[in-house]
Amino acid sequence: MTNIRNLFKFLEDKEGVKTPLKAKFVYFSNEMTPDDLKVGGDLNLSNTPITSLPDGLEVGDHLHLHKTKITSLPDNLKVGGNLLLIHTPITSLPDNLKVGGDLNLHETKITSLPDDLKVGGNLVLSYTPITSLPDNLKVRGALYLHDTPITSLPNGLEVRDSLDLRYTPITSLPDNLKVGGNLLLSYTPITSLPDNLKVGGKLYLHDTPLSKEYSKEKIKRMIKDKGGKFNGEILAN
Numbered sequence: 001m002t003n004i005r006n007l008f009k010f011l012e013d014k015e016g017v018k019t020p021l022k023a024k025f026v027y028f029s030n031e032m033t034p035d036d037l038k039v040g041g042d043l044n045l046s047n048t049p050i051t052s053l054p055d056g057l058e059v060g061d062h063l064h065l066h067k068t069k070i071t072s073l074p075d076n077l078k079v080g081g082n083l084l085l086i087h088t089p090i091t092s093l094p095d096n097l098k099v100g101g102d103l104n105l106h107e108t109k110i111t112s113l114p115d116d117l118k119v120g121g122n123l124v125l126s127y128t129p130i131t132s133l134p135d136n137l138k139v140r141g142a143l144y145l146h147d148t149p150i151t152s153l154p155n156g157l158e159v160r161d162s163l164d165l166r167y168t169p170i171t172s173l174p175d176n177l178k179v180g181g182n183l184l185l186s187y188t189p190i191t192s193l194p195d196n197l198k199v200g201g202k203l204y205l206h207d208t209p210l211s212k213e214y215s216k217e218k219i220k221r222m223i224k225d226k227g228g229k230f231n232g233e234i235l236a237n
Contacts, residue, residue, distance in 0.1 A: 022048075029054050046084070053077070062101065073097065082121065093117065102141065113137070122161070133157065142181060153177070162201060173197065185210075186235075193219070197228035204235045211236035 044064040062081035075094045082101040102121040122141035136156035146166040162181035175195040186206035205211040216234040
């Protein structure tokens with residue numbers, strides 16, 4: 001580490017070459033200035049040995065952290081674009097995290113989400129050990145929960161795009177669930193649909209107890225009889 005620091009210092013002193021911001025984050029985070037912590041564009045730290053980030057960090061566009069050893073994020077982190085944590089050992093997220101674009105936690109060790117989480121795009125939790133979501137979660141994009149052990153969804157959940165629950169052990173959905181896009185329930189043990197369900201796209205029910213017991217028309221009538229709204233296509237075996 002000392003040799004690396006000496007090299008960059010030599011280049012700064014002798015050649016006038018500034019130390020790259022990426023190198024500062026990876027090797028010299030204790031020497032960063034307040035200006036360094038306000039990144040206007042992308043910050044790509046993927047495939048680096050970084051394990052943590054400094055407090056006060058704000059990234060104007062995308063923050064790439066996939067395939068790193070990062071285990072935690074600072075409180076009040078702000079990311080204007082996507083936050084990519086794919087294939088990291090992270091297990092939890094900080095309070096007051098704000099992500100303007102997608103939050104991608106695919107194949108991480110995440111088990112829960114903070115109550116005040118704000119995500120402006122897709123929320124990707126596929127292939128994680130996530131078991132619960134906070135009440136009144138609002139996802140402005142799609143919510144991907146396929147291939148997780150989640151067994152229930154919270155009250156007040158709203159998903160503006162698609163909700164993917166394929167290959168989960170979920171058996172029921174909360175009343176008043178709103179899904180703006182497709183609702184994918186194929187390959188689950190789902191046995192019933194909730195009151196006031198609203199689905200803007202297609203309903204996928206391949207290989208479910210629900211589709212085996214009821215016809216597509218019966219399922220549509222069931223949704224409407226329970227005060228729901230669904231005018232799309234049901235896809236089932």
